[in-house]
Every structure is written in C-alpha cells, then in structure tokens.
Amino acid sequence: MKNVLGFKKSNLRTLLLSLSILCAGLMGFAQSPSGFGITAGLNYGSTGDLTQNGQTIIDNPDEKLGFHAGVFYKIDVAFLYLRPELKYTQLSNEYNGDQFDIEKLDLPILVGTKLVGPLHIFAGPSLQYIMNTELEDVEFNDVQEEFTVGAQVGVAAHFGNIGIDVRYERGFTSNEIMQIEDAIDINGPIAIDTRPEQIILAISVKL
Template identity: 40%
Template structure:
C-alpha cells in the first residue's frame, strides 16, 4: 500500500512538471488590480484620510528568459482609481517590472523585483492637480504564479518605494496651502498571461 501511494504521488508530480511552462519566450498579459493610493491631506481641516480601494485594470507584454530560475521583464499599462471624501483620484501609468523568479514545484513559481513606474495621466474629481512631485518612481512587485503550458496566472503585491506627492487645488483652497495626495500605489494584482 505504501509503495502504491509513493508511486501515485511521484506520477502526479512528474505529470504536473511536464505541463508547467518552463521555456523562454514572450507573450501578452492582462488582469485586474485592487488598488489604493496613499493618504489625502486636507489643508483646511488639517486631517489625513486613507483611500477607499477600487478595482482597476492592466494590460501589457512580457518576456521570459530561463527555466528553473528566470528573468521576466514586463511593460504594462495600468489604470487605477482611489476614492476619498473630496473625490476620486484616477491614475494611468506605464509599469516596467523587472522580475526574477524560481520554479518551486511543478507549475508553481515565486518571483519578485523592482518596478519602474511612469505616470502618464492623473485626474482628481472636481479639482485640479497642480503638480506631481515625480512622474517617474520605483516600486516593488512580489508574488506567486501558476503556469500550465502557455497559460499562466499570478497574484502579486505592489508597493511604491519613494514618496511622491501631488498638490491638489480646488476653488475653496488657496494655492499657497494646497491639499496633498500621496500617489504611491499599494495594490494586489491578478494577471492572466499567454505565452506565444
């Protein structure tokens, strides 16, 4: 009986490894983000408010070099939205994660690395964004993935590293003492990828 169990487990692991995506290549990816930006500071009340999280989306391309240990650069267009009492903040950016991963068992793999982020467009409802400190910033991605043949699914966490505030001006606020918003993303990202 013991030999039958060991044989069954070995056969299952071997067959799973055969179907795992191990070759180098490139492909397309897309999915959903569960996002929240940083605190919103209101100058009149001198209060900070955390963002209510929202669902956004992303779409892009990726490459993969290596098999057991691999390098996976990506170029992704991301749209996110965060809600505050004063309004909704929408952000569109280009992300370039530079990920290093390792296949751990069968089709499962772990990965992580820096993400270069460039803000393409931003909008705060009923207000004007006067300036964003830096259009370019750096963040961190890490997560776990599952691949079968050419199709992969991964779940990752992203967080911006450096402070990056936007100044918000509306009709009631002096431009000398504007409201401020931390634009650093903090998000869970669920992706579906297809390797060509």
C-alpha cells in the same frame, strides 16, 4: 488603521483561495520555456494619504478595482528566470466619495524560480511612469516625479503557454501631487500621496 497589506481581508482571501484552487488542479503541467507574450488582468488597491495644508485629512481611502494590460519577455537562466514586463495600468480609489484615478506605465523587472509542479515565486523592482492623475472637482499641478520606483512580489502557476499570477505591489518613492495655486481655499492646498499599494491578478499568454 488598514489591515494586513492595506486591503480588505475578504477580497484578499477570495483572490488567494481562487489561485490556490486553480493551482491545485494544474499540478501536472510543466513550466513554459523562454519567450515573448501578453498579459492582462485586474488590480485592487489605493494610493496614499490626502493632506491639506500639511495635515492628514484622509489616511484610508476606499480601494477600487482597476485594470492593466501589456507585454512581457521571459528568459530562462539556469534554475531562475528573468521576466521584464511593460504594462499600462489604471488604478482608482475614493477620498470621501470623490474618485481619484491614476494612469501609469509600469516596468517590473522580475526574477522568479520554480517551486513544484507549475508553481513559481517571483519578486523584483517596478519602475513607474506617471501619465495622468485626476480627482473629482480638484485641479492639480503635475506630480513631483514622473518616474518612481516600487517593488512587486508574488506567486504564479505556469501551464503550457498560459500563466496566472497574483502579486503585491508597493510604491517606495515619495511622490505627491499638489492642488494648483489658483484653486487653493482658506484651509490650504490639497495634496495626495500617489504611491500605489495594490493586489494584482493577471493572466498571461506566451506567443
């Protein structure tokens, strides 16, 4: 069974400790105002179960590092702010040593508020467009749904025009890819649940 949030505890502790240390050193900086910017960073997680002929074969794929990059616009509204983002994301994991890659466009629509000093919390839905999926030595049909919905929640530190955040993302929409019919063996078709579950670490710069 996966541990809390589905991630290796040592990696999650390292990310959270790093953010805590950075935030502690930035308490004197003020919140950045509204504006357009760029963002990029790393993500660590996996997709869902691998099944064959309807039976779960692998329910705990090995998480791997991926990356993301994109743009955002932050809009201050009273004590809240709205931050829509548009990002390209690549996520990878392994099923019994075979690497599975997924490429997608993410559109998180986040609502946040300031806590104290540079610290903020935020959450919101994330719309996802699946661009490409690939598993070593296996050919798949297109995903059931190109557009899916998930959610993100996280904590951030804003100081001047620079920001850093760590967030958790989980896909909600059930969305499988199925092995092409010509490649199915006697054990039945292989399918993968493409819903992501990951921790995302990002740095942003307001232009």
